[in-house]
Amino acid sequence: MVNTGGEPTPHSEAASADAMIKVRGLTKAIGPQEILRGIDLDVRRGETLAIIGRSGGGKSVFLKHIIGLMQPEAGDIWVDGQNIIGLNERQLAAIRQKVGILFQGAALFDSMTVAENIAFPLREAGERDPTILREKIREMLEVVELEGQEDKMPVSLSGGMKKRVGLARSIIRRPSCVLYDEPTSGLDPVVSDSINRLIRRLQQRFGMTSIVVTHDMKSAFQVGNHIAYLHEGRIYFHGTPAELERVSDPILQDFLLGRSGSESAL
């Protein structure tokens, strides 16, 4: 890993003790391709960590491991102090109530309206009172700035609106941690900026720990308290945005400046 020389490294004892999410030696192969090659990472409570890296570099795969949607070949993941490796789907349910996820394509249930999508986690948790459900839906729509869209179907929403609804659905039960998979991909700069502001606002309002996977550098700098760079299946850099700006490492520089670099030079 690139030495940032600044704050304590994320693997220090203090960081580990306060970690909402702790990952050690995570490896994953899909077919013959090794996607993750031993990831070590800590995410402290209440912080927003932006994970950047090239497309197809395993960022989304890593994110899905944190919520147990994928199982690794080796390694351990602790969420709020509990090791989730080896847990079955039913055992993972308790962990998944603490961690929300916004999927890249929002993954809204296309047979349900916006309101039904947002209320889904509460209904599944046994809430049946229509007054409480209506109030919660209204509150969530206000948080994601989509008031009055309750009755729309997902198919009639724009990409940005879908992501907002997906976000509202994932935070309605107030999880301790939210994972964002490419929250600004496919969105225009103005909508991207509004999503970034929304992520920051959620962190400030609810104190949620957030992991934002993105290859949008502007987004990473805008939302991240810390930034980790995933390169060739490993965390190549982990530090603050200010530290990342100061780094002179050629691989990081190529990524930050959007140069194809020597690796892929013809």
Add this chain to the structure above:
Amino acid sequence: MVRLVSAVGRVFLSLFEYLGELVLLAADTFHSIFTRRLRWRLFLHQIVEIGLLSQLVVVITGGFTGAVFAAQTYFQFNKLGIGSGVGAVVSVSLCRELGPVLTALMVTGRVGASMSAEIGTMKVTEQIDALRALAVYPVDYLVVPRTLAMMVSMPLLVAECIAFGIGASYFIAVHVLEISGTYYMSNMVRWTGMRDITMGLTKGFCFAILIVFISCHKGLTAREGAVGVGKATTEAVVNSSLAVLIFNFFLTMFLNIIFPAGYQ
């Protein structure tokens, strides 16, 4: 030679792997049915989708099969002077074989395809991952309501298919082929027993289980976008149809021990 043996071995291994996955899905589903709360809204929705909306298909299938079967039987039997035996042949055949098998094949085409396409689309658009991420087990939410609805609907659809088949065959035999209605009914009642009806309904129940697990499994394992969903849907229909036809033979042999055919 080694390559041939290896290829055959691979086919058998993948077949056993597939059957194993089906058994695990079935075990998981029945475990959920007995240990988890039932989502009544989803169950009733599936009853409507599977039971209510299959009515027309099943009625037409049963009706026209009964009608054509009555006509064909009459053409043969009349030469032997036993035309009034049509009712007995048609009703026993519909109860024991044609009713359950034809209903199962029609439900496979209408419902099995829809199940695998719907669940497959949810899979490739990450909606199933979203369910899991929201702490909802997909088997509880998607497979259990469909399984229960199929188990309730299929025997009723089979009964309906048989009833309309017998009704149509009566109409053709009595009003078109001019067989005596009294003899038709008398022979039918004499040769058709509760054992034949029970056998048909039991087969319908068993086919429901086959269709629902094969179709849901194909949906849950769909991959690679729209092409994958299309492939899963086709495979669900083909596999379910083949399973119904193959299993029907073994079921017939087994059930015939419990419900022996013929006049008792």
